[in-house]
Amino acid sequence: MDDPNVMIVTYEELKHDLSESIRQISRFFGFSLTEAQVQQIAKESTFTAMKESSANSHGNMGNVIFRK
Structure with a gap:
């Protein structure tokens, strides 16, 4: 894509x-x-850090949101 307002980032x-x-x-x-x-x-962007943060902010649902 050749648009200066778009940045494509892949996993x-x-x-x-x-x-x-x-x-x-x-x-x-x-x-x-x-x-x-x-x-x-x-x-702070690692899977582990986000999983821990989610557990702190979402309680037990954090384990459902971030599971591997």
């Missing part, structure tokens, strides 16, 4: 290099992130 790209994908996405939206911010976002 494979995220899986291959999450930190670089975060940098690219932040640049696309015009954000300037520090390396510490990139690493924090990457850490």
